[in-house]
Amino acid sequence: MAGVAAGAQAQDFPGNRAIHIVVPFAAGGPTDRVGRDLAEALRKPLGDAVIVIDNVPGAGSSIGAARVAHAAPDGYTLLLNHIGMSTLPTLEPKANFSVLNDFEYLGIVNDVPMTLIARPTLPAHNYKELAAWIAANKGKINLGNAGVGSASHLCGLLYQSAMQTEMTPVSYKGTGPAIIDLIGGHIDLMCDQTTNTTPQIEAKKVNAYAVTTAQRLTAPLLKDLPTLQEEGLKDFQVTIWHGLYAPKGTPAPILKKINDALKAALKDPDFVSREQTLGAVIAADARVEPAGHKKFVAGEIAKWSPIIKAAGVYAD
Numbered sequence: 001m002a003g004v005a006a007g008a009q010a011q012d013f014p015g016n017r018a019i020h021i022v023v024p025f026a027a028g029g030p031t032d033r034v035g036r037d038l039a040e041a042l043r044k045p046l047g048d049a050v051i052v053i054d055n056v057p058g059a060g061s062s063i064g065a066a067r068v069a070h071a072a073p074d075g076y077t078l079l080l081n082h083i084g085m086s087t088l089p090t091l092e093p094k095a096n097f098s099v100l101n102d103f104e105y106l107g108i109v110n111d112v113p114m115t116l117i118a119r120p121t122l123p124a125h126n127y128k129e130l131a132a133w134i135a136a137n138k139g140k141i142n143l144g145n146a147g148v149g150s151a152s153h154l155c156g157l158l159y160q161s162a163m164q165t166e167m168t169p170v171s172y173k174g175t176g177p178a179i180i181d182l183i184g185g186h187i188d189l190m191c192d193q194t195t196n197t198t199p200q201i202e203a204k205k206v207n208a209y210a211v212t213t214a215q216r217l218t219a220p221l222l223k224d225l226p227t228l229q230e231e232g233l234k235d236f237q238v239t240i241w242h243g244l245y246a247p248k249g250t251p252a253p254i255l256k257k258i259n260d261a262l263k264a265a266l267k268d269p270d271f272v273s274r275e276q277t278l279g280a281v282i283a284a285d286a287r288v289e290p291a292g293h294k295k296f297v298a299g300e301i302a303k304w305s306p307i308i309k310a311a312g313v314y315a316d
C-alpha cells in the first residue's frame with residue numbers, strides 16, 4: 001500500500017503545492033541570484049509549478065543545509081548550495097548533517113569564477129599596486145566573507161595563505177550584504193562570484209583586480225582582468241559550482257522528475273544567456289546526473305580538505 005501511495009504521490013508531483021528551494025545565504029547575493037533564476041527556469045518543466053525561494057542564511061550555509069537535510073523527504077523542500085558542500089565537512093566538522101549521507105543529489109547547475117574586488121576608495125589602480133598596498137598595510141586589512149565555509153571564505157583563506165598575510169575577517173550572512181559594505185568603504189577586500197560582482201564592476205562601484213581561475217575569462221566586462229596565477233600566485237585556482245539537493249529518502253520517481261526538469265532548465269535560452277552574461281558556465285557534463293553530481297562532490301571534498309588544512313592558520 002505504501003508503495004502505491006508513493007507512486008500516486010510521485011505521479012501528481014508537484015501538483016498545486018509550492019516547492020521551496022532553500023538558499024543558504026542572504027537575498028541579493030550570488031547564490032540567491034542563481035536560485036531565483038533557476039526557480040524561474042524550473043517552473044515550466046515542472047508543470048507551471050509554484051517555486052518559492054527561502055533564504056535561510058548563517059554559518060557559511062550550514063544552517064540552510066541542515067534545514068533541508070532534516071526536512072520531510074517529499075520533494076517540496078530542496079537546497080541550492082555551492083562549493084560550501086565540499087568545504088563544510090573540513091571547515092565545520094561539527095555541522096549536524098552529513099553532506100554525503102543526508103542528501104539526494106539532483107545535479108550540478110553551473111560553474112562560476114570569482115573576482116578579487118576592493119572598496120572603490122582603495123588607492124590601487126591594478127593588481128601590482130594592490131599587492132604593494134597589501135604589503136604596506138599588513139595587520140590593518142579587513143576581508144569580507146559570507147561566513148566560515150562559504151565560497152568567499154574559502155577564496156579569502158587561500159588568498160591570505162598565498163600572500164602570507166593575515167587579514168581581519170568580517171562575516172556577513174551572504175555577499176549580497178557584504179558587497180554593500182564594500183561599496184560603502186566599510187571593508188577593504190573580498191573575493192566573490194562574478195554573478196554578484198559583474199554588475200558592480202560595470203557600474204564602477206567596486207575596484208576589480210583579478211580573477212581566480214587558471215585562464216582569463218571571456219565575458220566582455222571581465223576579459224581584461226589578469227588571473228592571480230599570472231600575477232605570481234602559483235597554482236591559485238578557485239571556481240565555484242552550484243548544485244541542487246533533496247533530503248535523503250525522497251522517492252526516486254520524484255527525484256527523476258526534478259532531475260529531468262533541471263536538465264530542461266539548463267537548456268532554457270533565457271537562463272543560459274543570463275548566466276553567461278554574468279560569467280557563469282552552465283553545467284553540461286556527467287555532473288547533471290545525480291550519480292555524477294555525488295561523485296563530483298566527493299572528489300571536491302577530498303581535493304579541498306588538504307588545501308584548507310594547509311591554509312589552516314587563515315581559516316577562522
Ligand code: ASP
Pocket residue numbers: 025026029030031032082145146150151152153173174175176192193
Ligand atoms: N557568495 C557567497 C559566498 O561567499 C554566498 C552568497 O551570498 O551567495 O559563499
